[in-house]
Amino acid sequence: MAAAATCGTGAGSTASVASAASKSKVTSFQRRGPRASGTDSGGLRLVSIAGTRPSVRNGQLLVSTGLPALDQLLGGGLAVGTVLLIEEDKYNIYSPLLFKYFLAEGIISGHTLLVASAKEDPADILQELPAPLLDDNCKKELDEDVCNHKTPESNVKMKIAWRYQLLPKMEQIGPVSSSRFGHYYDISKRIPQELIEASNWHGFFLPEKRSSPLKVESCSLTHGYLKLLQFIQNIIYEEGFDGSNPQKKKKNILRIGIQNLGSPLWGDDICCTENCDNSHSLTKFLYLLRGLLRTSLSACIITMPTHLIQNKAIIARVTNLSDTVVGLESFIGSERETNPLYKDYHGLIHIRQIPRLNNLICDESDVKDLAFKLKRKLFTIERLHLPPDLSDTVSRSSKQDLAESAKLLGPGCGMMAGGKKHLDF
């Protein structure tokens, strides 16, 4: 009886809801716009800032690293307020690419940039950023943003197949609009000058800052790190990224890029000797930087030549102080360059650490064997595939065995394994 009564009231309430809905003509279908506010993350109100999106796991605000493949491996993107540490490859060929992707993504999304380097002038770094791959609609959008008077280049009207003019030009991989999260870039082209000029960026070039006086008395931080820290804190405070300036009408993200941190050019000697006097300088800098980032809307990428650091303990401490750590290992100069197993790839990429923010768990990818390849236009990250070994002597127990069997194919076949049967005619 009671059950029927409750069912009755239940049905009655749903009926009343349905009737109310039909009266107000509100359907349950709600289109999810770009301003979809956050998940059940306990009062964390997400502002709709261009180029960011909330994480599906905990509502944390994420920015793209510039490489959609890397975003996916890091669990959706780089969390705002964290540090991405890139352990440089041996000859520093591929890590500047990741650095440039990060900065280019910032320019396309309209974020403010802060580029710090001890080796290159930040203006030169920005000139070398890759050009984005955009479709026709947002090219016009960007042109209007940049300069109102410039006429679009491709103004050719189609007379016969005029319907095709409305379709976006699909010449490259993945045409995306500028308001999306994560873009593709063409490394063979440079970013258009207007985009750089329209963006808001700050540069820190260490040789220019040598002589200016210090505001804080020198503690154990190296001079270069101290100046950089003060510079970053200044920018964050003056431009209101830490919420201190309530007059700012639109919130934005500050993207900080620090190149070759820890190298001798910054005045630090951890890459030179094993027992250095100032071994705490770098770790202290990272801790204070983390404090600055956590209290502001910013994300930071740091490339560090960890292969040069003699003291392994410092590498472990630096890893603990960074949030996300990605290591690049290129095959250049090692015996793997000529190994037929790795012929399709230029190096390995290791995701060493992913942070657990606001959560007990993190989105760790199951794939641990990742390799990267620098094609003519793109930098791709793929799962490491072993080529199929179709020779007669197949032993798949280990990669070394495969390499051995490849060598057994004989010098006439060259160094190509797989697909070449050992047939004598």
Place this chain on the structure above:
Amino acid sequence: MFPELNNLLNITPDRAEQGKLTLLCDAKTDGSFLVHHFLSFYLKANCKVCFVALIQSFSHYNIVGQKLGVSLTSARERGQLVFLEGLKSSVDVFFQANEEPHPLQFLREAKPGNLQPLFEFVREALKPEENGEAAWRCPVLLVDDLSLLLSLGVGAVAVLDFVHYCRATVCWELKGNMVVLVHDSGDAEDEENDILLNGLSHQSHLILRTEGLATGFCRDVHGQLRILWRRPSQPTAPRDRSLTYQYKIQDKSVSFFAKGMSPAVL
């Protein structure tokens, strides 16, 4: 808190022991879930907690705490929780040079200093009420984590001195508990960290050591937890009882099982 871990350790919020130093140690994995466990455990046990959180921000612990059933903001408001947020305070200490003593004053110094201001802060936070009535049960000091102090230029001996002073005050004088987290660097040959870890291992009553699996990454088993009881209260009880479990961390809890008995395998 994780009820399964409470069962393994044989403790409940009602019958928390007193005067104990618990060492949390992680090697090649992230042992911070234990910090969240003990934080929520002692808050639920109605103890006064002083949390020296150096590695993450307050909102991080708060959001995870809400998943585990405690609210850090309300605990802080009613005075049960004294929270030292290392990241925010370090920026204040470093960039605004004023002369008053601050718990993280060692950041300003060029030479590695001692942690006396930090100890004063802890002592001030956990001292009993003047009027004599005990609103809370035993005081608890929680530190996350101590290895970070080594990265900031403090020597291992200074950190051990700090732990010794805190033990004398919190564990012996105020009959409270201490829980500290130290990273084990493993084969990274961090001598200072090894000194700290060995020194603390000898002093502590309970050691919870999380390690990654020897075989590498596994989706269903996130690691191994080794529980070591030292210094039992009864002299007749066997010394140094040790148990090993494997665990899997989920969104709001951690499940523990015996080695090889993961539900994914069975």
